[in-house]
Structures are given as C-alpha cells and as structure tokens.
Amino acid sequence: MDFLHNLQEDGMRLDGKKGSFLVQLFFYHYRILNNIFNFAVSIGAMNENPCKKIDKPKVEYEEAPVYSLEETIELLKCLDKESEVPHWQIAIKLAITAGLRRSELFGIDLKKHIDLDNGILHVRQALTYSKQKGLQFHEIKKGNRQARKRDIYLSKSLLKPIEKLIAIRNKEPLASNNYWDEERCLLLCDENGKPFNPSSLKNWWKRFLNRHNLTYIKIHSLRHTSASILINKGIDAKPIQERLGHSDIQTTINIYSHLYKETNQIVSEQLDDILQLNDVKNQ
Structure with a gap:
C-alpha cells in the first residue's frame, strides 16, 4: 500500500505541478485498487484484500460558490x-x-x-x-x-x-x-x-x-446553484439526489451538508412555532 501513501507526497504529480494529488484522485485510485483486490479474492488469486488494512480516504467537499x-x-x-x-x-x-x-x-x-x-x-x-x-x-x-x-x-x-x-x-x-x-x-x-x-x-x-x-x-x-435553491425551499434530499444523478443519497448530503444544517435549524424553529413551544419557552 506504499503506492497509495506515496500519492499524498509532494513531487508525485507527472504534470510537473507542485503539491500532492487531490484527495478526490487519491480516493479514485483507492477505489480502483480495492475493486481489483476484491475480484482477486473472489477468484481465489489472493487470500485477502490489502486495502482492508488501511483507512479508506475521506473526500472533503469544498463549499462551491453559487448564485442566490x-x-x-x-x-x-x-x-x-x-x-x-x-x-x-x-x-x-x-x-x-x-x-x-x-x-x-x-x-x-x-x-x-x-x-x-x-x-x-x-x-x-x-x-x-x-x-x-x-x-x-x-x-x-x-x-x-x-x-x-x-x-x-x-x-x-x-x-x-x-x-x-x-x-x-x-x-x-x-x-x-x-x-x-x-x-x-x-x-x-x-x-x-x-x-x-x-x-x-x-x-x-x-x-x-x-x-x-x-x-x-x-x-x-x-x-x-440548482441544488441549493431546491434545498433552501425545503425539498427532500432523495429527489435532489435522483435529479443530479448522484450514485447514492449520502453523496448529496455530504456535498450540501452546510445547506442541510441551515435547513435543519429552520425546520426546528418552524416546528417550535407549530407546537407553540416558543410561547412556553418565553413564559
């Protein structure tokens, strides 16, 4: 697994640019190797998948600028x-x-x-x-x-x-x-x-x-922008995932987690209003 770890080091890029590979590309290589080794295990060519011994890389999504x-x-x-x-x-x-x-x-x-x-x-x-x-x-x-x-x-x-x-x-x-x-x-x-x-x-x-x-x-x-408008209008994550073509709903939630946090706060405040809990809290 030295190959995967080396990808994170400075100077490993073939395009001559400084710095290491993006986390997304590191995750891409990990997924390919994991699939290859899983197949090798399934046909008896290997006893175990060495990828299981390392932590799966986590992709951190940056908050992209969008139009209001x-x-x-x-x-x-x-x-x-x-x-x-x-x-x-x-x-x-x-x-x-x-x-x-x-x-x-x-x-x-x-x-x-x-x-x-x-x-x-x-x-x-x-x-x-x-x-x-x-x-x-x-x-x-x-x-x-x-x-x-x-x-x-x-x-x-x-x-x-x-x-x-x-x-x-x-x-x-x-x-x-x-x-x-x-x-x-x-x-x-x-x-x-x-x-x-x-x-x-x-x-x-x-x-x-x-x-x-x-x-x-x-x-x-x-x-x-399309997704953020839908989320801010309270649309559920599932139809947004299907519309954007994400492979699973967790991808949608991860990418737009900052928006869902804001929406959850709004939902909580609206529920307090519906149940008249704000009146109780202020007594």
Whole structure:
C-alpha cells in the first residue's frame, strides 16, 4: 500500500505541478485498487484484500460558490436576450433547471434523448475531451458511480425553444454540402453537426457574463446553484439526489451538508412555532 501513501507526497504529480494529488484522485485510485483486490479474492488469486488494512480516504467537499435565488432570476432574464444563440441559451437553462453536468449537456441528442410530448429529458450519454483521446462519447449507465442515467422532467419554459432548435437542426444538413453528421442531432454542435469541444461553453459563458455585468461562477456551479435553491425551499434530499444523478443519497448530503444544517435549524424553529413551544419557552 506504499503506492497509495506515496500519492499524498509532494513531487508525485507527472504534470510537473507542485503539491500532492487531490484527495478526490487519491480516493479514485483507492477505489480502483480495492475493486481489483476484491475480484482477486473472489477468484481465489489472493487470500485477502490489502486495502482492508488501511483507512479508506475521506473526500472533503469544498463549499462551491453559487448564485442566490435573486441572482439566478436575473441571470435567466439576461439569457432571454440571447435568442440568437439558442443552443447556448438552452444549455445554460438546462444546467440550472435540470442540474446537468457540462459533459451531460454536450451529450444530449435532441431526437434520441428529448421527449417533447411528455416533457422528459433522458440523460443517457456524456461527451468528454482529452489530449490523448480527443472527443469521446460515453454511455451513462445505471450503476455508474460518477453519473447515473436518469429521466428528468423539463422546465415547461424550455419545450418551445427546444422544439424550435430541432426545426433548425432539421434544415442544417441541406446547407452543409453533405458534411453533416447524420449519426446524431446534438444540442451543442457546429454547422456540420459535429460536437463542439466542451471548452467552447466555458468561453461563451465568460463573454456572456461580461456582456451583462454578472458575477462569474463556473459552469459546474450552476448545478450546485440548482441544488441549493431546491434545498433552501425545503425539498427532500432523495429527489435532489435522483435529479443530479448522484450514485447514492449520502453523496448529496455530504456535498450540501452546510445547506442541510441551515435547513435543519429552520425546520426546528418552524416546528417550535407549530407546537407553540416558543410561547412556553418565553413564559
């Protein structure tokens, strides 16, 4: 297990940056090794899993900056002024109203994953980019620990814009001189139907915020904004977990523990009011 401990030392990064690996990456390596050794034990190749002899690394989630409810409403108003770029407009609104990850936004196929009749988004694939492998689509499976496939009811405000964008996509192959990617009908694609690089959304996002003089937060923080608004309105953790696609409810509670503490205090005060305990306490 020296390998795992060495990962926490300064100078172990291959990218040349100072410091040790992030705790999340250390936990990722631990999980892979633990699964390998468990399998080895199950087939009789090993007598015991050496990972059982060390403490499981704990991932501490940092409190991410989010927009307040008022800031979110102002943001949505500004988005409505960006009708000339409906794909970016829809993507940002989906990040807020559906809590999608950036990779999931880029994986949306308008014809395969959106049911306009029932107003449902089927989250089934993600698009990622790396220097080694380029752009890659990944199927999101039910048992995936990082992201779960799920069905999300769309905001009714998005149904008409999505319908209009699909109509635009249907006309674009005629203007692409046979270069159109007929395999997919992506929400976020270029004039030939090819997927955008995921970094393109970040670039547009920064320009959009500057145009409207809005506070900068990362695209991923829109997902946290969505969750924080729901939690502050007293929504239970279970539907939030299912909506965000967390592998288990404890992940949701751990990430947003600071919000649940505040909510628990409010609930306690409200219960005192309901039971008229404040009157008793003050007598």
